[in-house]
């Protein structure tokens with residue numbers, strides 16, 4: 009029997025209207041003013057207060073949010089944060105129209121609250137304690153939950169008691185040198201794909217080719233290396249997992265698979281379940297790793313629960329504590345914490361719950377043995393397969409941590425992104441924000457800062473009390489760090505009232521940027537300003553010299569401290585037990601990161617007034633958002649960031665596979681591999697790098713078409729918005745709209761969202777809707793009538809097979825932004841040929857979103873009156889390409905939509 013609906017009013021607001029259900033369930037359509045008056049007078053049930061407040065134009069909106077209730081009752085469970093998504097998660101029939109939603113909410117709330125009476129409710133443990141704390145925070149749901157929960161028995165474990173502890177394990181040995189047999193690889197692939205499975209053309213060839221990276225290498229610094237393109241639909245993942253598992257079984261070695269997007273990390277984790285079908289074995293043998301800033305820090309959570317957070321942030325902390333007790337791995341960003349939860353609290357507090365600033369106190373932390381980050385790091389040393397991201401793989405190659413033999417075989421999936429990942433990873437920046445971070449890391453909290461974050465002295469108190477030289481180094485570092493920018497530095501800069509040598513440097517940088525940079529007055533006006541680091545004026549040269557002294561004054565004691573810590577590890581005194589050793593070891597590694605940063609600053613400062621280094625591009629920048637400055641400083645990037653990948657990552661490995669569906673993108677030279685070798689860094693390897701390519705099995709001539717719309721002028725925003733609206737209507741939704749500028753995206757969204765909503769076609773947008781990108785993609789995937797507008801992150805990370813994505817519309821040719829860095833690379837790598845390589849890569853990625861399965865059909869629309877013919881090679885061979893006016897393009901899209909609706913399989917024959 010369904011539980012009685014709650015006798016509370018409910019509100020639903022969308023782009024087309026506002027509905028209120030009264031306490032008897034009677035629904036009425038109301039105006040904005042009436043709705044605001046009602047919700048201000050009485051708390052209403054609603055779903056997603058942030059989004060509803062946005063639609064009402066009433067950002068202060070609060071009420072009884074069903075998403076918060078869901079997060080409390082079902083921590084770490086997945087739900088799309090829409091009425092249909094919640095209905096599906098809790099087993100109710102979803103509302104069929106917008107006007108039914110307000111009446112649905114009381115039923116959904118009652119059904120959820122009924123879980124508290126269900127003896128099989130899996131997340132009961134901890135709920136009673138949680139709600140007691142939430143009563144004190146005056147959480148709106150607590151009066152409804154508290155009476156429904158009975159006091160648990162005295163043995164109930166609360167959060168910190170519930171979490172498992174990790175055990176020390178002996179280090180994993182080096183792998184045996186073995187050569188795997190190709191026939192064994194083929195047989196294993198057959199087993200993995202299953203007896204009844206359709207054999208995918210090319211997958212066996214790909215698996216045998218990738219097996220070559222597991223052969224023993226012939227000489228030092230010359231890994232067995234393969235750069236392999238596997239067209240979409242080949243089954244690339246199992247194609248490389250088959251030889252990888254064969255090698256793991258024969259050699260007892262471990263491998264690292266590196267990806268660029270979190271979506272692929274998740275997908276890989278699922279695919280590896282086929283290698284280890286037993287869930288417990290899978291958990292032990294396959295570990296997903298991310299940067300530490302992704303994980304919940306239990307010490308920060310404890311601070312937050314014990315008064316470090318107040319108001320809404322304190323409620324968020326309680327909901328995160330509920331989740332922490334049930335999470336798989338503590339990953340707050342892209343893991344099982346709902347991506348929409350932080351957005352409900354306007355991101356207030358979530359970053360303070362992770363270890364963003366590297367203030368971890370390691371074994372000094374009371375939760376060290378339960379810490380999610382430590383769990384993940386230790387599990388990775390024992391796992392057969394570590395699934396990491398490119399940035400982390402590069403960091404670990406550059407600064408390996410102890411813990412057994414590192415993976416000798418590296419597989420870089422999404423290899424087309426190695427360049428971008430390396431570009432950020434190997435860059436240096438001496439900016440105000442960066443300097444503030446280092447100051448905090450050394451000094452700890454100052455003034456009225458919240459929390460129990462600790463500075464260097466507190467983190468290494470035992471070292472200081474037992475080791476005189478270590479203590480002297482810590483004190484000298486503290487004195488030197490006081491010269492770095494602290495709170496209020498941005499306003500002191502704008503008032504020309506700097507404190508300390510680094511702020512004086514930033515004033516000089518800012519002055520030079522404003523004197524020389526060109527404010528483009530284009531779509532990007534009000535954002536970044538930059539100028540080359542060339543012919544600096546005398547103020548800047550003098551400020552850089554003083555700043556160098558200040559940086560050296562900090563670097564010297566940190567290096568001395570690093571040496572002392574190493575000496576303690578090498579020749580441990582009596583007091584250095586296992587816990588203290590782990591703490592010293594942790595401090596040594598985080599010290600190493602800061603020493604590298606400061607070293608990078610010194611080379612950058614040495615460049616001011618000195619000779620340029622041809623390997624690097626250096627510039628000065630003032631970063632702004634909507635005209636407001638938020639950072640200032642000097643920047644250095646590698647001219648070719650693939651060079652350090654080859655030196656630091658590839659050479660030390662024994663075997664390397666770089667693979668992707670789009671490595672060549674119609675590139676030129678040597679079978680199209682020249683561009684791929686540039687972007688992946690393969691050209692810097694002096695030993696023979698092998699290449700392999702297998703085309704997609706998809707029939708692009710039948711499954712897709714490209715429509716280049718020739719009558720929408722670049723910069724004509726009303727025409728651009730009209731084109732998007734007509735195309736989305738013609739396709740009945742299912743469209744992904746890609747933009748190169750946030751401003752244009754917002755304008756187009758504001759012009760068309762209401763009109764589309766009236767046609768039953770919801771439109772969501774990055775940078776507009778208060779939801780994270782992952783949640784927007786989940787909503788888009790779940791509703792075939794929905795469309796989504798976004799920028800770069802959507803071009804690269806969306807995997808929506810099937811009917812939900814059938815149209816991609818690009819607002820124009822995605823020309824690279826004319827930055828100083830881009831100009832330098834363009835000049836170094838063949839002028840417009842470099843631009844073409846970048847653009848083909850972007851278009852290839854965007855097109856790649858469309859066809860993910862053999863039964864997908866999709867259309868790609870490029871709004872460009874003069875699309876260069878030389879870029880057409882970015883599309884897969886055989887794809888029909890038409891240049892036509894908008895009216896005809898709309899007819900094509902509408903015709904495909906009619907076909908789609910007529911048949912389950914869209915056997916569309918273009919007119």
Ligand code: SF4
Nearest residue numbers: 305306307368373379
């Ligand atoms: S060990 Fe470090 S990251 Fe882990 S909970 Fe403690 S302080 Fe946080």
